[in-house]
Amino acid sequence: QEMIRTERIVDPQKIQEEQDVYNVWLPQAGELSATLFIEITDPVNIQSLLDSFQGIDRSDTLSLKIGDQTSFAVFEKGHSKEDKISAVHFVRFPISHALEAQLTQLDIPTFLVISHPNYQAEVPIFWEMRQEWVSDLQS
Known part of the structure; x- marks a missing residue:
């Protein structure tokens, strides 16, 4: 909705295209989804600081720790390469029934x-x- 309003999109086909792009990031049953934004406020060193986060999209780097259990983030592919990383990442956390109960x-x-x-x-x-x-997981 925000992008449609911000960009003043009124063509129904363009609205549907925007929805299709972002709807894939709605969480599925048994998961939470989020956007990870790496904010760097130093304009002089922005690229070198951002590059220092290479590998943040590995499977064991970002997690939700609930009691003694952990749900590791699953990152959307295509936001980093060996020599470059994006400041924005889309992630999903699988949540089992046991984690939801906790x-x-x-x-x-x-x-x-x-x-x-x-x-x-x-x-x-x-x-x-x-x-x-919990409300999101139950809806």
Whole structure:
């Protein structure tokens, strides 16, 4: 919707084309989808800093850690090459019924984890976001 409004697209065929492009990123049953945006605010070093994230789309780099279980992100292909990486990545997290059940339990900690040689982070996912995720998984 945003792109259609922003670009003032009114032709029904063009609207359908836009929908077809973005609808593939709606999550399927048993998964959550997200956009990973690598924001670099230093305009002088943007390319070298972005290049330092090479390999972030490996299968073991980005994950959701729910209690003692982990769901690794599945990256859309085509956003990085051996010598170049995009700042935007589309990812999916497969969520089993067991993981979904753990998301509903407030006493089980949940984190978004990035484990890359040049960047490590572990960010807690708070209850309000978890409730939204569970709602998404159940719809």
